[in-house]
Structure formats: C-alpha cells, structure tokens
Amino acid sequence: MKLLITRNLPEAVLDAARAEFDATVRDDTRPMTSEEAAAALRDYDAILPTLGDAFRAPAFDAAPGARCKILANFGVGYNHIDVAAARAAGIEVTNTPGAVTDATADIAMALILMSARRAGEGERLVRSGKWEGWHPTQMLGLHVTGKTLGIVGMGRIGKAIAQRCHFGFGMEIVYYNRSPRSSLDLPARQLETLTDVMAEADIVVVAVPGGPTTHHLIGAEELSAMRPHAHLVNISRGDVVNEAALIAALNERRIGGAGLDVYEFEPEVPEALRRLDNVVLLPHLGTAALEVRTAMGMMAVDNLRAFARGEPPPNRV
Secondary structure, X not given: OEEEEOOOOOHHHXXXXXXXXXXXXXXXXXXXXXXXXXXHHHHOOEEEOEOOOOEOHHHHHOOOOOOOOEEEOEOOOOOOEOHHHHHHOOOEEEOOOOOOHHHHHHHHHHHHHHHHOOHHHHHHHHHHOOOOOOOOOXXXXXXXXXXXXXXXXXXXXXXXXXXXXXXXXXXXEEEEOOOOOOXXXXXXXXXXXXXXXXXXXXXXXXXXXXXXXXXXXXXXXXXXXXXXXXXXXXXXXXXXXOHHHHXXXXXXXXXXXXEEOOOOEOOEXXXXXXXXXXEEEOOXXXXXXXXXHHHHHHHHHHHHHHHHOXXXXXXXX
8 A cells, every 4th residue: 555644743653654565744834725635645555644734625525536545643633634625525533642641631730730720921031031049939839739621622632631730739620521520530510511611610621622613621711710810721622712801811911821732823923922921832742652652653563554444443533
C-alpha cells in the first residue's frame, strides 16, 4: 500500500510504517490545505493525517473515485475530518484514543496551576529583570487545594483530570456531560446544565470533543455565569470557546484568569489575547512528549496494518 504521512513523526513510528508500507512523509509542518488533501486522496492508498489537515467535504468532492481507502488519524480528535463524507466515499476513518489521555490531563493540571498561581506572569516578571524580591502581598493567586473543579465533558480525559484534582488536591468535582455518568471512581456530582457547572466551580476545565455540536459551547452567557475569581482552562479544541467572548471577560476582569493550550483560529493567537497578563498561553502541548507521540503513531500504524490485512481496525471512528 502506498501511504502518505502528512507530518513528520517520531523515528520509531516512521520505521514501523516503512516496514509495512511504501511510505512517503510530507515535508511541511503546516496542516494540509483542502487542495493538498484532494490530491492525496487521488494519489495514495492510505493517509496518516493529523490535526488541522483539511479532509472535509470539498476535498472529497474534488477527488471522486478516490484511490485512498483509509484515513488513519494521528490523534484522538478528528474534527478536521468529515467522517460522513469519508464514509460516503468508501473511506475508513480511525483515530488514536487512550494514548493521549494522561498526557492531556497532565497539561490541564499544568494550566490549572499556572493560571491560578500566576506562574506565567511571575516567570515573565523574573525574566524582565524588574522583580524586586519577595514580599507578603506579591502576586497573590488562587489557592487550588480544596477548591471546586468543574469539568465540561466527562470522557476519558475529563475523568483523568478529575482523578488528579480530587485525589491530588482534595478538590470537589462537579461536571456537565451530555449523557449520565454512573461509573466514576471518585465522588463527583453531575449538574443539570452547563451554566450550573460554570457558576459553582472555582476552576472550569473544558474537555469535550471538537466539532459542530461543541462549536462555541462556552460563550458570553457561560462566561458570565463564572465567579469573579474563577479560572477557565481549555485543553479540548480552540473553537469550543468563543475566543472574542473570552478576551472580553479577561480584559474586563470578570473572571480570575484562563489557561489555554488551543485556540479558535490556531495557530493564529489574537494580539488582544497575547497582551493580557491574566491568561496562560501554551502552543498546543497536550500530547507533546516523545513516548506519547510514539504511542499515538504506533496506534495509527496498527490501524493501518489491520486494514491492509482485511481486518477491522482496532480504533474505528
């Protein structure tokens, strides 16, 4: 099978792919355009795409009778792929769940602590050479231990964040989820509405999948329900949060702060957001550890390998 890998991956993953397939690695770190995606659908038997690669309806429309028969996505999120359009074209879609859970939950914890304790702001102060030394009221932040955590989306990652916060920091857990959750390994209260969670929590973490159903799930109304000292953390997809509404809330100090690993128009980050001190900004580091990215890649190769052998892929979307 002729395979296109759309972005460079860890060497162990590339070695595994080359051992099984006629693999080509695209020499560009930017997401594929719709035109590139259409060309790839015409020219390759299989594609290993990742975040942002534009496999949406226009790409499939531009590649009728596509040669490609599987998109083995590198990542758990696949909102850059129109799954319905892919299936209509006879193309299988897989992803890499499980491998990303702990790493993404760890980044959520980093953002919780960095935002609540003003770590990013403090680090910039030290680097600026303007720090005048310790004093009792310097850069007072929010004490995390014992606070109430609100989780929006109690899936694998949401549960992993809840476990870290409850057992590690003694936090009470409340959450909003579209369906009931009956089997949690810790005490947690599912609240009836998203607004209820936003209003009750000291820290809110957004951990829902991307896609049309969650686009701007967190907007002006939801942000206005938050307490003035509360912090918002987003490790899901950038467009789940209405970025303009968040900037307004931060700028007007209506919430305590925010920690972001994703952005609505990534990689573009508005200057209005970049100049604020009460927000921590990370460059989408959620799974950025070699062993995690290797595990993700191996899972994608496993999906490709099973498909090539005529077996059901282990992680079909």
